[in-house]
Amino acid sequence: MLRLSLGAKAALGAIVVAVLAFMYVPLLLVVLNSFNAARIASWPIRGFSLEWWGRAFTSEPIHAAVGNSIVVGLGATTVALVLGTLVAFALRRHSFFGTQTVSLLVVLPIALPGVVTGVALNNTYNQLLEPIGIHVGYFGMIVAHGTFCIVMVFNNVLARLRRLSPSVEEAAADLGATPWQTFRMVTFPQFRGAFVAGGVLAFALSFDEVVVTIFTAPPGVDTLPLWIMNQMARPNEASVVNVVATVMIVLSLVPVWISQRLARDAD
Template identity: 70%
Template structure:
């Protein structure tokens, strides 16, 4: 194990502390301003109040946007979980021409700028599908989100499949278990934590996505991030925006935290 001198440890700790402060102080200021009794964000805060939280909890546009975000994120997570797992099994279990290209194409959407993905889907929906009589609407937004969420599930499941012992499935087949029974009792329990972790990350990624949503959301449909973006131009709504942004942070934090715990538990089992 590498041993560091006291000076090196001190510099490393200071560097890590500076990075964490740089990353999270703005978020802390935002959260504190959600309790600011003033109509606008300010610092230092003169007084604290829950009135904006109470207002946000009963404000219908926010509740509708929250429901839209949950529905879109859940739908994207389901699609990404199914397709990401199927692709992971295909690439792990079979050798075929173009396998490396397929792997690249599955991972590529997460690397593309959101504006490129949004414009691509917007053009497809508006200039190709709509004239042909297919009005995808709300479902189109879910599909657009799912394209870049697939990689979250794929990466987790594929990495776990590569570490699995294939002799367990062979033993199950030798004992007379069918394909589905082997998958349910032997295969799935081995990659279950990776599957759930990837699905939760896909949910979090979809929930706070805004750029792709701008281009694919049907008219009049807002998600929470999209609602925040629209309200940022109204200074008198700043405190309510801070409340909604805090909610987005909390909802996004929960699946990421659970995903990390699952991944850590999986590593400890190994």
């Protein structure tokens, strides 16, 4: 067992505190400035006010942006749940030529810079599909988000499938269960936690995606991250942006907590 001297423990503790402060003090400033009475974000806080919270919750552009983010997130999550699960089963239950290549292609979109994915899809939509009369519009943004959300579901489900014993499914088949009954009553309950956790993480990833969305969003359609980015160029709107950012910080804790809870229950 490794034993650290008192000086080493103090040094490590100071490093941990410094890293945590570097990560979370900026978030704390955002939260505090959402209650700042001043129109422009500043430090120290001049006074506390709920004016910006009232404006944020009654803003039609914010309502529209939130609605767009939810619709796109749910659409991308649906695509990810279906395709990510199917690919995980295909790679885990079957051996075929190119298995590793397929696995690499599924994971690749999350590793590619978002700007590369965005430019590639933008060129495909505008230079390949539109000239032949196919206008993807809103659906194109959902597909774009689905390309990298699949990885969340794929990794979660595949990791769970690797820990499942096929003997339970074989026993169900021996007892006369059909393949669908075996999946519904035996297989799915065993990886359900990973399935839901992957879906939650996929939705969270889609909800705050901005780079790919810039290149694939139809004209005049803003998601919440796009709205925030556009408003940052307007100093007078900074306080309202801080309110929206504060709400997003709080809501971001939900998918993380759910995914961790489901992963722990699955183990």
